[in-house]
Amino acid sequence: MGGAADLKIVLLGPPNSGKGTQGSVLSERLGVPCISTGEMLRDAVAAGSPLGMRVKSIMAQGKLVDDGTMSEVVRERLSRLGRGEGFLLDGFPRTLPQAEILAGTPAGQALDAVLLVEVPEAELVRRALSRGREDDREDVVRERLRVYHEKTEPLIGYYEALGLLRRIDGYRPVDRVTGQALSALGISGAEA
Numbered sequence: 001m002g003g004a005a006d007l008k009i010v011l012l013g014p015p016n017s018g019k020g021t022q023g024s025v026l027s028e029r030l031g032v033p034c035i036s037t038g039e040m041l042r043d044a045v046a047a048g049s050p051l052g053m054r055v056k057s058i059m060a061q062g063k064l065v066d067d068g069t070m071s072e073v074v075r076e077r078l079s080r081l082g083r084g085e086g087f088l089l090d091g092f093p094r095t096l097p098q099a100e101i102l103a104g105t106p107a108g109q110a111l112d113a114v115l116l117v118e119v120p121e122a123e124l125v126r127r128a129l130s131r132g133r134e135d136d137r138e139d140v141v142r143e144r145l146r147v148y149h150e151k152t153e154p155l156i157g158y159y160e161a162l163g164l165l166r167r168i169d170g171y172r173p174v175d176r177v178t179g180q181a182l183s184a185l186g187i188s189g190a191e192a
């Protein structure tokens with residue numbers, strides 16, 4: 001699969017849309033690193049670093065970490081990419097200010113596509129609750145969805161206006177979703 005290792009992609013979608021799963025599958029197929037901000041923050045929490053201590057309770061409540069902190073985290077990671085190296089961004093940007101921050105970096109200026117993984121709301125809640133254990137889990141699930149609608153959904157129009165948005169039907173088996181994502185990226189041999 002030559003020529004794909006320089007693709008610069010943003011994955012957009014609500015919590016439990018399966019974009020994390022697609023991030024790791026596509027990362028392997030395309031040979032580009034998957035940069036998951038949620039994973040980076042969870043690692044920081046697990047390590048008990050100053051960043052982790054700062055974001056722990058925010059994450060537990062399903063709220064967003066502030067744009068300034070996220071900007072630092074992502075800029076630092078992007079600065080370690082090789083020249084021209086591609087990437088898949090999973091979980092960033094999540095707000096319009098974050099999209100502007102990304103647009104101000106060389107990596108962000110070279111975006112090839114923004115893949116929006118769409119799943120019906122009832123299915124998102126069902127998926128989340130089927131995994132949940134804690135008593136307050138449903139509150140947190142609903143809060144994450146509320147925050148998605150309020151802060152992240154405006155990015156759909158933002159990237160549509162830039163001609164970068166590709167809609168992917170996430171309410172299907174994982175490999176079908178991957179197939180549609182690959183064909184949306186113009187990778188030949190991929191079935192929709």
Ligand code: AMP
Nearest residue numbers: 037038058059063064065070091092094
């Ligand atoms: P995720 O694994 O992408 O669902 O992220 C888990 C949690 O990390 C989110 O609910 C937020 O609290 C936090 N987080 C991850 N990425 C971001 C971001 N770009 N901006 C703000 N908070 C984020």
